[in-house]
Amino acid sequence: MEKRTRPSQPVTTTQTSFEVFELIKERDGLTLSELDAELDLAKSTLHRHLATLEDLGYLVRDDDTYRVGLWFLDLGFSAMRQNELYQVGKDLAENLAEQTEHTVWLSAEQNGLAVHIHKAVGGNPFQNFANVGKRRLLHPLAGGKAILAFLPEERVRSIVDRHGLPARTENTITDEAELFEMIERTRERGYSVQFGEAIVGLNGVGAPIRLEGEVVGAIAIAGAANRIPRAKIHDELAEQVLAIANEIEVNLRYS
Known part of the structure; x- marks a missing residue:
């Protein structure tokens, strides 16, 4: 398992959004219930992060599955x-x-x-x-x-x-x-x-x-x-x- 070192004063909301995104990327797409089982987050908090990432174009939702958006091609x-x-x-x-x-x-x-x-x-x-x-x-x-x-x-x-x-x-x-x-x-x-x-x-x-x-x-x-x-x-x-x-x-x- 990778050992993660964190900055002394991380911006926790940004950090959480990237953790959500990284998990979706690594698994080639996950549903809300799959993410909820993997992450130690309240479901309402998780949903807000997903909605924000989707609104910005970093995630797309295909039926019930969240995937990496094509915006990352440009990046x-x-x-x-x-x-x-x-x-x-x-x-x-x-x-x-x-x-x-x-x-x-x-x-x-x-x-x-x-x-x-x-x-x-x-x-x-x-x-x-x-x-x-x-x-x-x-x-x-x-x-x-x-x-x-x-x-x-x-x-x-x-x-x-x-x-x-x-x-x-x-x-x-x-x-x-x-x-x-x-x-x-x-x-x-x-x-x-x-x-x-x-x-x-x-x-x-x-x-x-x-x-x-x-x-x-x-x-x-x-x-x-x-x-x-x-x-x-x-x-x-x-x-x-x-x-x-x-x-x-x-x-x-x-x-």
């Missing part, structure tokens, strides 16, 4: 237009996907989680449930590991304190000492790897993207384990992902 596109990493990296990610014929993820870190800001699909896509905009734990992902490895140790420990190290598969790192061993290995070779740690049968390799010495994101190649086995990752794909990461860094520096 999402606005966020991408304003994100320099996305603007600089998306075409290079597409090039890498075309070269390797595998799926390429461009990701940033926000609030201790990986946020996928672009997905480039190669000729041999691996079907999974991740989408652009999806927030995911850092430690099971190739891109997430690359980010963790080049963050300051104090920041890594704060992320672990907040989100923990929950398992996604039997291969996921769940021990803090093991995490820091992975970080050391990743720093030494310059790229990260994951073998079935996020999804069984999915391997990946990632490289950090840095600007002025600070990690701002990562680019990663992911694919079915039979198409990108360990040897291919270390002998071929690692060099390609490092080269693209370096190109993105240069473009960020001079953009």
